[in-house]
Amino acid sequence: MQITTDQSPALQFEADALIVPIFEAVKETRFGAGDLVDSGEVAGKPLELTILHHVNGVAATRVVLAGAGKKEKFTSGDLRKLVAAAVRLLRGKSVKKVAFEPDPDHSGPEFISAAVEGAVLGNFEPDRLKTVDPKKSIDQFTVVISADGAAQAAERGRIIAEAQNFTRNLVNEPANLLPPSAMAAAARQMAFEFGLECEVLEQSQMAELGMGALLGVSQGSAEPPAFIVIGYRPATTPTSKAHLGLVGKGVTFDTGGISIKPSDGMEKMKYDMAGGAAMIGAMRAIAQLKPAIPVTAFIPCVENMPGSKAQRPGDIVTAMSGKTIEVLNTDAEGRLILADALAYARKQGCTHLVDAATLTGAIVVALGHLNVGLFSNDDAMRDRVLQASKAEGERMWPMPLDDDYKEYLKSAFADMGNIGGRWGGAITAAMFLKEFAEETPWVHLDIAGTAWMDDAKPYIAKGPTGLPVRTLVRLAMDWKD
Ligand code: BES
Ligand code: ZN
Numbered sequence: 001m002q003i004t005t006d007q008s009p010a011l012q013f014e015a016d017a018l019i020v021p022i023f024e025a026v027k028e029t030r031f032g033a034g035d036l037v038d039s040g041e042v043a044g045k046p047l048e049l050t051i052l053h054h055v056n057g058v059a060a061t062r063v064v065l066a067g068a069g070k071k072e073k074f075t076s077g078d079l080r081k082l083v084a085a086a087v088r089l090l091r092g093k094s095v096k097k098v099a100f101e102p103d104p105d106h107s108g109p110e111f112i113s114a115a116v117e118g119a120v121l122g123n124f125e126p127d128r129l130k131t132v133d134p135k136k137s138i139d140q141f142t143v144v145i146s147a148d149g150a151a152q153a154a155e156r157g158r159i160i161a162e163a164q165n166f167t168r169n170l171v172n173e174p175a176n177l178l179p180p181s182a183m184a185a186a187a188r189q190m191a192f193e194f195g196l197e198c199e200v201l202e203q204s205q206m207a208e209l210g211m212g213a214l215l216g217v218s219q220g221s222a223e224p225p226a227f228i229v230i231g232y233r234p235a236t237t238p239t240s241k242a243h244l245g246l247v248g249k250g251v252t253f254d255t256g257g258i259s260i261k262p263s264d265g266m267e268k269m270k271y272d273m274a275g276g277a278a279m280i281g282a283m284r285a286i287a288q289l290k291p292a293i294p295v296t297a298f299i300p301c302v303e304n305m306p307g308s309k310a311q312r313p314g315d316i317v318t319a320m321s322g323k324t325i326e327v328l329n330t331d332a333e334g335r336l337i338l339a340d341a342l343a344y345a346r347k348q349g350c351t352h353l354v355d356a357a358t359l360t361g362a363i364v365v366a367l368g369h370l371n372v373g374l375f376s377n378d379d380a381m382r383d384r385v386l387q388a389s390k391a392e393g394e395r396m397w398p399m400p401l402d403d404d405y406k407e408y409l410k411s412a413f414a415d416m417g418n419i420g421g422r423w424g425g426a427i428t429a430a431m432f433l434k435e436f437a438e439e440t441p442w443v444h445l446d447i448a449g450t451a452w453m454d455d456a457k458p459y460i461a462k463g464p465t466g467l468p469v470r471t472l473v474r475l476a477m478d479w480k481d
């Protein structure tokens, strides 16, 4: 989708559709809409969309009156959703060229970026592998505005949303087409295209490094593991000493291993690499937006299979940090690969860490599909991430991580077990990771409930959401010490 800005008067701009926000209790008198407002047909309620055709005095073929809710409460997050919903409605109607006229009270850079993001995200459909029903998507989106910085804001929105869609495409790839080696190839290709460093550690290198926890998981699959490292370095020496490490779970398919999952719904476990895909997507935007601090992504990729060489419940593995782990349940594999990835990120000099992982079903029980579960060993780091998430409308909820939870992970025969019993499953998983983040300020994001939408909404397709790409990009961009 081509993104542009244009300074001409909105009503004179030629397009297949012009999207205009309408607020509750603010009467729109243009477009002959006065009657519709009076009759209550157009009330300006959030996400209410009304299409008018061939309106007098408007160059665009259609006007979309886009309900924006109460004017005082309208945020850039609301605008992102609203434009996405309008674009999704128009996509099905052979509309190719769409314009958007922001309302003057909500037309600052944050709003322009959000509108563009909404358009790019709303235009996404996970239909790459459908050969029937030709794809209908919108080719061009123009923000009609004359304001300084509008073009830059639109460009930033494009970069971020395209990165998020890049992640969504990776997440949606079926596991037969995206084993660890293919995920590494996709990362390499992206890094090459955007001028990032990229290294992929192979199995023998992981063995040399002593990544026993990761290799224990991958040994049940015929697909070899791949450990992706992507580096961004700022052009000028930063004033900050910070080096941000982004660690993402890259389980390209999770059968559960010998502790095998029920078959019902197992097809969804292709999205068990969503955390890793989010890190690759975030790096794609970071390469273009160029934050002031170095950022390195670490993505351990494995397939969790019950092959004849698979690890067994009761096996004891030694992680790279030297700690021994009794694998009580082979389906708790994400924490095992992340244990070695967190240790490796620390060894590579990261001073601050964020991991994202589809780690537990328990976080879905706790928070549903609306909030990411956020865990941290450091209040300042937690607040940085929360602030970024708020600004991006990617909801996250802080969860507890008191030291007493560590008891739940006791093992009779090793330093720790990989599961913590029936209760507080998302917390015990986070507690396990904390042992490997050690004293480095760290945030863990459990995205099991939020990386995938089981049903479409007006503003988003069914399937991969691309969370938490925007939060990670903003975290890096806004970094101050
Ligand atoms: N990948 C799953 C978690 C998951 C569940 C992601 C639902 C997305 C949707 C993870 O590897 C897993 O299987 N976790 C187990 C842990 C248990 C064995 C302690 C779980 O949550 O059941
Ligand atoms: Zn699992």
Ligand code: ZN
Pocket (backbone or CB within 6 Å): 251, 254, 272, 331, 333, 334, 358, 359
């Ligand atoms: Zn998993």
